[in-house]
Amino acid sequence: MTTVTMQGIREKVGRGERLTFEDGVFLYGAPLIEVGELANEVRERKNGNVAYWVSNRHLNYSNVCVLTCLFCAFARKPGEEGAYEYSLEEAFRKAEELKGTNATEIHIVGGLHPDLPWEYYTDLLRGIKARMPHLHLKAFTAVEIDFFARTFGKTVEQVLRELVEAGLDSLPGGGAEMFSERVRKKVCKFKITGDEWKSIHRAAHGLGLRSTATMLYGHIETPADCVDHMLQLRELQDETGGFTAFIPLLFHPENSLLSHIRKSSGLLDLRHIAVSRLLLDNFAHIKVYWIMTGTRVAQVALSFGADDMDGTVREEKITHMAGATSPQGLTEDDLMALIREARREPVQRDTVYRSLEAVHA
Numbered sequence: 001m002t003t004v005t006m007q008g009i010r011e012k013v014g015r016g017e018r019l020t021f022e023d024g025v026f027l028y029g030a031p032l033i034e035v036g037e038l039a040n041e042v043r044e045r046k047n048g049n050v051a052y053w054v055s056n057r058h059l060n061y062s063n064v065c066v067l068t069c070l071f072c073a074f075a076r077k078p079g080e081e082g083a084y085e086y087s088l089e090e091a092f093r094k095a096e097e098l099k100g101t102n103a104t105e106i107h108i109v110g111g112l113h114p115d116l117p118w119e120y121y122t123d124l125l126r127g128i129k130a131r132m133p134h135l136h137l138k139a140f141t142a143v144e145i146d147f148f149a150r151t152f153g154k155t156v157e158q159v160l161r162e163l164v165e166a167g168l169d170s171l172p173g174g175g176a177e178m179f180s181e182r183v184r185k186k187v188c189k190f191k192i193t194g195d196e197w198k199s200i201h202r203a204a205h206g207l208g209l210r211s212t213a214t215m216l217y218g219h220i221e222t223p224a225d226c227v228d229h230m231l232q233l234r235e236l237q238d239e240t241g242g243f244t245a246f247i248p249l250l251f252h253p254e255n256s257l258l259s260h261i262r263k264s265s266g267l268l269d270l271r272h273i274a275v276s277r278l279l280l281d282n283f284a285h286i287k288v289y290w291i292m293t294g295t296r297v298a299q300v301a302l303s304f305g306a307d308d309m310d311g312t313v314r315e316e317k318i319t320h321m322a323g324a325t326s327p328q329g330l331t332e333d334d335l336m337a338l339i340r341e342a343r344r345e346p347v348q349r350d351t352v353y354r355s356l357e358a359v360h361a
């Protein structure tokens with residue numbers, strides 16, 4: 001058995017060789033600056049000096065959810081104080097705030113609502129598409145897709161096909177949390193398993209939809225759990241090639257059932273960005289979600305492996321209900337200024353990473 005060293009990993013990366021599970025675990029204990037430097041090399045090889053951003057809006061149609069995930073501060077039980085669901089008209093009004101802007105994407109997710117009918121979801125997509133046909137609809141996590149299938153007696157494929165017919169363009173990456181069974185049993189016992197999450201993304205990719213992948217860190221996971229999570233994603237990406245980006249998500253403890261856990265520091269954010277850039281050789285993009293890391297860490301992350309800043313967002317509930325102190329949204333000018341300050345070249349992209357200049361050329 002060969003011992004893992006930083007020099008050995010550097011050489012492998014130089015040769016374009018894949019890193020192993022043991023390499024990944026080693027990187028979680030190695031000096032951050034060295035891991036970051038190597039990740040930055042890979043990031044520049046893949047994406048040059050560019051840092052992508054998207055003009056988008058989040059739309060959380062409801063926070064009513066039948067699940068109880070210990071990390072979630074957003075969900076409410078039906079009838080509980082603070083529970084809400086938008087009427088279709090309210091949702092359309094929110095979407096229509098994007099008229100006259102440069103926005104290209106709307107990111108739609110909600111809880112697992114026990115009472116909304118199937119037509120609510122299809123009418124939601126259809127209504128937004130009819131009002132703004134140019135908007136890309138990135139909607140419903142694998143957890144919602146599975147819930148729709150079980151609630152409405154359809155197969156996952158049927159659900160996806162009907163949603164595509166209504167206007168669905170891609171799936172967001174939420175709900176992946178941490179694939180480890182041990183961790184899931186503790187923090188989100190009733191949620192679909194990691195295998196189920198992957199099989200829904202596999203089905204979506206099979207229908208030609210692209211999607212993103214996330215990983216929630218900073219709670220009870222170990223470095224080995226994180227490496228295992230990423231290697232499972234790498235394997236699925238080998239199979240389908242359908243993921244556009246990987247996004248590590250920082251757990252915010254406030255108002256959750258895990259509020260005794262201390263919010264982790266920016267150093268851990270940078271570590272996950274860098275390690276994921278090195279392990280996920282078949283992912284073109286690593287996204288730093290500034291809403292969760294804050295804009296300052298996000299700027300540094302652009303030199304630790306990340307090449308994408310997500311977007312303007314405009315309204316954010318999931319992390320802000322859990323104590324996030326970042327703004328709810330950023331203007332396009334502010335986002336570009338942050339990227340330029342970090343000495344990267346801002347490029348506005350659409351959801352599947354075409355530069356908007358290329359799209360309009």
Ligand code: V47
Nearest residue numbers: 071072073172173174175212214216250251252322
């Ligand atoms: O699945 C829940 C996480 C996710 C908390 O696909 C929490 O491009 C932190 O998936 N603290 C939803 N995180 C957000 C998400 C996302 C965000 C931005 C871009 C994309 C993309 C996806 O947020 C959930 C869960 O993993 N989450 N509660 C919390 N207290």
